[in-house]
Structures are given as structure tokens and as C-alpha cells.
Amino acid sequence: MAHFVLDVNETLSDMTPLGTVLSEHGAPAELARTWFASVLRDGFALSIRGRAPGFLALGREVLTHLLADVDGLDAPPSAVVDDVLGALGSLAVHPDVAPGITALTDAGHTVSLFTNGAAASASGLVERAGIRDRISHVLSVEDLSVWKPHPAAYAHAVDRIGTLAGELTMVAVHPWDLDGAASAGMRTVWIDRGGRAWPSSFRAPDARATSFTALAAGG
Template structure:
């Protein structure tokens, strides 16, 4: 399923939903981390513990991504931690001790678990002899800790972050950085993510993409569609197993 949105150079709104079947497996899977592999719903508990409604966790995370994207398109590559803290200061501005509340919520990143399907899915994907790496807008240290706690660090060849890239995803330079680190051409790589904006960015950069639809929400019609849509990582492994291996 490709080109569910206007192609580059075409008038905005001109769409094509013509499916494009994958002919072979990718050589490299590039995983997003936050929300794709980590279960961030637990951060809502941290909001409650500092006296803030848990439903503010989702708009806070969306807001910090927005700010990171804005900084990226204006030529900066900000620290995820710095942007997250600044965004929390805005959300928690009326708390008596903003700094303490911010520290408590940020510490939650160091205790997040994997989604329930991730461990089995990762093992099934490595059984297909696929190379696995990450490309996160968050810090590599947070991803490393998540994988160590989840017992899957050995499955990942590299834990990459945009910390060392020119900018955040979905900038094309972020995906190019990961491809360069792995020595793989764009057409031989597949991004795996829950975020449509990440799928869109990867497709625009020439990668294939798998959307992990964890919520059942519709995919935005204004963005490039994923090549594969699944509800879990074991399902992704099953779909890729049906394809011929890359030669």
C-alpha cells in the first residue's frame, strides 16, 4: 500500500491508493522506540503522582514532538531530554514545585516496559536473519535500558538515536544517518513504527515502512501509506516470512 497521498511534485490532495505488493524481505529493520516498542501509557501514573490528570500525558508527548520538529526544520538538533523538560514546564507551570514534578515524570522513561508483543516479535524477526537497529528521537541510553530490562538487547545490532544525526525524524537526514551507519541502501531498509508521521518520513526518504497499528485508529489520508500494516510485531514477522529473502 503506497502513495495514499499526493506524490512529491503533485498538487496537494491528488491521491492514489493503488497497493504495491512487496517483492522481497528487507535486509534491515529500523525500529522507532518510544510508543512503538516501549509502553508509554505507564507515564500517566507519574502524572497522577505529581497531582496532574493522567490524560495530559498524551498531549504532552505530542507537544514535545511538535517542538522538536519545529526546531529541526529551523536547523537545530535539540536534545530530546531538553525539549521534554521544557514542554513539561509548560504543562506543570502551576504546580508548587515544577522542577521536582518534572524530574519525577522524566524518571519514568527509565522504568518503561516493552509492549507485551515485542519480545516474541523481535525473536521471530531475528529468526528470519533480519538485521535490527533502532532510530529514536529519544536518547540511546533510554533505549538501551529498555532493551536490557526486556531481555532483547542482543537482538539489536545497533541502538541509534538522532542525537548523532543532523536532525529529528521525520527529516530525511535522520533516516540517511541510520542507513549510513548500517551501510544499507534505502530500498533495502524498512522502518517499523506506530507513528504515521514517521512512516511518511521514511517513505519520503526512500525506505519501505511497516505501520504497527496498536490503537485501531485510521491512518491519515494526507500521508504516504505504509507497505505493511500489522497489529503486532509477531504479525509483522509472519508477514515478512511469506516473502522471499533478500538476495
């Protein structure tokens, strides 16, 4: 049986509502994607120097800067930031996640989570989905000074789970995460919900699936 380690942001969580909140305040909905990519960019850069902050703290700072360039907001930028981060804490999972994880654990596999965000946020996400009891470990980089895909992040997860890297399979929608996990010795599965081409700059995943339900079904 396999031990699957799942990324959380976007892999499990449907982040579409963040764009909805922004548009309700007069900002472009697509700013949500720009914001998330910018948070990752800055977190990765700070990780190289061993001083990555918490996801929410960095997220607040990045969104504040982005909103400073947006005209026509119906509220002060600080209030918009509060609403977006509030929505981040109440996101739902993608429709395939709960049945897929349930099927994986019913088949005897072990499932853990590993996030660049807060462990409490990841736990809340699967609690709301009704599958917290299906999760073995909820792991985060919040106690470290680096984020995935830094090698130390994956070493931390392996140590906390208490096994060898080769016994774990990282599952994510992000090629950069899977490339980092593969470099750390883990097996990898790419969840590709959109039918995209794999970016050739990254090491190819060991397997790919269109959803968690497809992963549980073996394809």
C-alpha cells in the first residue's frame, strides 16, 4: 500500500472564491491568480536565504501592494485584504477530493497533507470536507524558515512521518512541487485537472491523473 502526501493549496482547495471576493470589491477577479503566484515567488526567494515568513503574513503584504495599483475599490485596501484572507480560510475542496481520498483510504492507502500554509488551515479544509479522519498527518513548513520546494522542507516531512523518502508519493497540481519532491527521493503524481502539457523544465512525474477519483481508480 502507498503513503500519499498531498499538497493543499490548489491541489485540494478550490481557490475560485478568492477571485469572486476581489471582483465584488471592484478589483479584477484574475488578480487572485496574480496574488497567489506572487506569494509563491516571494516565498521561494526568501527560502533561498532561509528566512521565509508565514504564508498569511506574506500573503497580506503582497495583496496590499497589488491592491495599491487598483482603482475603483469600494472599500479601503486593508478591508479588501481582510475579506480575501477570510475567504481563504473558508475555502472548499474540489469536487473530486473527498470521494477520491475516501476511496484511497478505503483501499488501504495512507494519506497525509503537506502545505506551505498553516497546518490549522489545512486541517480546517479537510474538516469542512468531512474527511479529517481519513488523514494521517497534517504537515506544514510553518515551523521552518523555508518553503517547498526547498530540500529541507521535504526532509522535514519525511522526518515527521518517520519513514524513507522513497516510501512516500507526493501528489500535487504544481510541477515545481513535484520536481522538488522527486529531487528529495519521493515518488510523484501530477493531478492535472485541465489537460495541460507537462512543462519540460521539470522532472517528469512518475504518474499523472485527471483527479483524485481517477487516482484512486488507478488512472
